[in-house]
Amino acid sequence: MFTNDIFSSLVTKYQSMMHCTALKLVKDRQIAEDIVQESWIKVMKQHIDIESIEKMGAWLRTITSRTAIDFLRKENRHHMGLLEKPELMEEHALCSCSEVDDQINWQSTLDELEECVNQSEKLHVVFQLKFKMGFDDEQIAKTLEITPSAVKTRIFRTRQLLKKNYQRKESTLKPGA
Template identity: 35%
Template sequence: MASEYVYVTESVFQHIYSLYHQRVYHAAQKVLRDPQLAEDAAQETFIKAYRNLDKLEDVSKAGAWLATIASRTAIDMLRKEGKRKFISIELASWELEQHYLEHIVIEEVELRETKRELEQDIRKLKPKLQEVLTLRYVKDMKESEIAANLSLTKSTVKTRLYRAKQLIKAEREYRDMIMVRET
């Protein structure tokens, strides 16, 4: 059982790394203004992230989580190496605010893209599977309410929800695998 957990964690981590390496590098680069130090900070960021992957509660926020780790790691590197340049408090505050706003926009775009992909995946399902998913997650109905609404048994509703989720999961995994191969 423990080896399965490590495999899943490594698989998830590899996916996160491939998606967010550039973002982490750029977050470190903004602070350090040195490509080689930024690469070192990015590497250190992913080491820290791997060690603390269990603390990531929402994978959809992985980008912001990693960017924060990268920025803090870069600042720590500056402190350790004594290369911190004088920056006025106003400029530093403005840069941090811009950095934060940029991440919010990026996350919003990523969220919209994920939602669009999910909607496309749902449209590919058979109508009876679409129907139970819509009632469950859009209308926020309980399984017993869906069963009553559609004149089905509760076990049929559960089965359809399970099948729909499995099909969507398989579609997403396939799409992610294709993306990884293209990069």
């Protein structure tokens, strides 16, 4: 059960993360704020013991993502007539997919991973080609004019960097730390 002090500390700690999550999905600041508010309402209604949640940040991010997805689906139903406009077709494809949750979660994860590998231009380029564009190792080697073993080394280093980053993030997200 949440007390005012616990709730205030959660809001202070996670509000900006939740807002960023919502903003990535809906691309509108005011709507993102509404989604975060709705997410906090959902959290309060669940009456869950705060100590039972192992990864509070991940749990709150999931609630926020699901709330944003629900919003996008609702908006999609209300604006079906607007699909005559070509600029809305990409958004429609995202919202009408039966695997919206997976697509949005995957895109959000890719964005986070990309932020992490931006530290090294070489790793960033390999990451883009391998994971965003779906190139295999040979195609990457030809594109970058490097050896396939160099590609494998860069992919290995990228994975190590990502693993290190997530271990660091996980240790900071534990409640009570």
